[in-house]
Amino acid sequence: MTEDEILAEFRSSxxxxxxxxxxxxxxxxSRYLQCARLLMNPxxxxxxxxxxxxxxxxNIRRSIDIVVSPAMGGVIVGHEMGRALGLDALFLERPExxxxxxxxxxxxxxxxxxxxxDVVTTGLSSREAIQxxxxxxxxxxxxxxxxxxxNG
Numbered sequence: 001m002t003e004d005e006i007l008a009e010f011r012s013s014x015x016x017x018x019x020x021x022x023x024x025x026x027x028x029x030s031r032y033l034q035c036a037r038l039l040m041n042p043x044x045x046x047x048x049x050x051x052x053x054x055x056x057x058x059n060i061r062r063s064i065d066i067v068v069s070p071a072m073g074g075v076i077v078g079h080e081m082g083r084a085l086g087l088d089a090l091f092l093e094r095p096e097x098x099x100x101x102x103x104x105x106x107x108x109x110x111x112x113x114x115x116x117x118d119v120v121t122t123g124l125s126s127r128e129a130i131q132x133x134x135x136x137x138x139x140x141x142x143x144x145x146x147x148x149x150x151n152g
Contacts, residue, residue: 009038010038013038016033025121033119039076049081052084056114056144064113066111066112066113067079067113067115067116068091068101068115068129069089069092070125071091071092074091074129075091078090078116090107092132098128099132113138113139114142118145119146120147123150130143
């Protein structure tokens, strides 16, 4: 998908908002991409994940064993990325303030992981999720997000 096609998906789902927003990171923005609105339609969520999966270089794509995403925002996009890659998808939760695998989810030692987020702004949640995956025995070989607000 082109950038214009992706923005069209956000617009058609009323997920591209304009105004003044204070992000959870404390940053301010004149635009806000509400990924939950984008992902509420399963066909649209599948299209977005498939388009993103196609951007993963083949050598990395072939090495990924499983997709792990942080709850809450990453659950749907992580699941759809798992579908697009033909892999299982797990999610992390923060029952006590730090990410961990629950619900009987587990990673095999050295299992190659794609950590998938909905939105990255400062990268703090991503770094915390990656650490939790490492603590659970996984090896993060790639990280992805529908929206990267980090400016690289």
